[in-house]
Amino acid sequence: MAYALITGASKGIGKEIANELAKRNYDLLLVARSESLLAEVAKELSTTYKVKTDYLSVDLAAVDVAQQVIDWTKQKGYEVAILVNNAGYGLVGPFDSYSILQNRDMLNLNIATLTEMCHHFLPVLKRQPKAYIMNIASSTAYQALPLMAAYAASKIYVLNFSRGLKLELKKTSVSVTCISPGATSTNFNDRANLQEKARKAAEKVTMTPQEVAKQSVDAMFAGKTEFVPGLVNKLGKFLAWIAPKSITESVAMGIYE
Numbered sequence: 001m002a003y004a005l006i007t008g009a010s011k012g013i014g015k016e017i018a019n020e021l022a023k024r025n026y027d028l029l030l031v032a033r034s035e036s037l038l039a040e041v042a043k044e045l046s047t048t049y050k051v052k053t054d055y056l057s058v059d060l061a062a063v064d065v066a067q068q069v070i071d072w073t074k075q076k077g078y079e080v081a082i083l084v085n086n087a088g089y090g091l092v093g094p095f096d097s098y099s100i101l102q103n104r105d106m107l108n109l110n111i112a113t114l115t116e117m118c119h120h121f122l123p124v125l126k127r128q129p130k131a132y133i134m135n136i137a138s139s140t141a142y143q144a145l146p147l148m149a150a151y152a153a154s155k156i157y158v159l160n161f162s163r164g165l166k167l168e169l170k171k172t173s174v175s176v177t178c179i180s181p182g183a184t185s186t187n188f189n190d191r192a193n194l195q196e197k198a199r200k201a202a203e204k205v206t207m208t209p210q211e212v213a214k215q216s217v218d219a220m221f222a223g224k225t226e227f228v229p230g231l232v233n234k235l236g237k238f239l240a241w242i243a244p245k246s247i248t249e250s251v252a253m254g255i256y257e
């Protein structure tokens with residue numbers, strides 16, 4: 001079986017996507033920073049599903065890091081047929097309350113590394129009889145988000161880049177799917193410094209990472225271009241599309257303030 005490479009596979013949605021793919025008999029390459037967590041996930045999934053696993057501990061916010069990832073797969077002779085660009089995070093609060101370096105790190109991970117991973121892995125993926133790219137955006141990709149302005153804009157990039165790439169690759173064996181999850185119970189909120197008010201607002205509509213992963217992997221294998229897990233999130237996407245931008249942006253500002 002060819003390998004599925006998943007970034008941000010040490011926890012949260014990425015770990016559950018790895019679990020879903022192992023269930024479907026894919027061998028796994030797990031990438032994130034936390035070496036001990038990666039080792040645990042790799043061991044757990046190889047034992048449970050009898051698949052091959054390996055992992056690389058690396059900071060994906062670093063410049064040119066995608067080259068290091070592809071070099072690792074080449075040295076080890078791994079043939080990758082599925083690339084899941086899931087690693088990412090947000091920063092909640094006024095844009096200028098974070099340093100340039102903090103903003104740059106987030107944009108490097110959410111945008112630059114994701115793009116470079118696609119670029120480096122495309123020749124490998126095109127060699128496969130059937131291959132997939134799954135890029136994780138966010139429900140924030142459907143509107144501007146005050147107090148998460150740079151994060152939301154980075155996910156708009158992920159959505160539109162994925163849509164464009166999908167059509168470009170129409171005559172190849174590579175299918176591209178962009179997933180836009182809404183609130184999901186992971187470590188995301190802690191890293192984003194999300195305040196209690198916004199956590200409360202999201203509580204009732206929060207999905208589990210297991211649900212998000214199962215629906216996302218199904219959508220990828222179904223060849224969907226764009227997929228929003230969960231009914232409430234689908235409704236949110238529709239409302240963001242029909243409502244005046246000034247209203248959706250003010251409502252969001254109220255939640256995150």
Ligand SMILES: NC(=O)c1ccc[n+]([C@@H]2O[C@H](COP(=O)([O-])OP(=O)(O)OC[C@H]3O[C@@H](n4cnc5c(N)ncnc54)[C@H](OP(=O)(O)O)[C@@H]3O)[C@@H](O)[C@H]2O)c1
Nearest residue numbers: 008010011012013032033034060088138183184186187188
């Ligand atoms: N949870 C939500 O509510 C939500 C909503 C919409 C979209 N999303 C998107 O879903 C994706 C996964 O997030 P999550 O909710 O699962 O969050 P999470 O639980 O914080 O997991 C994030 C994953 O990315 C990895 N990661 C973060 N920074 C990294 C770096 N610099 N280098 C390498 N790996 C890094 C983390 O591993 P290490 O810490 O070990 O490096 C972890 O495996 C993200 O792209 C996020 O934007 C999440």
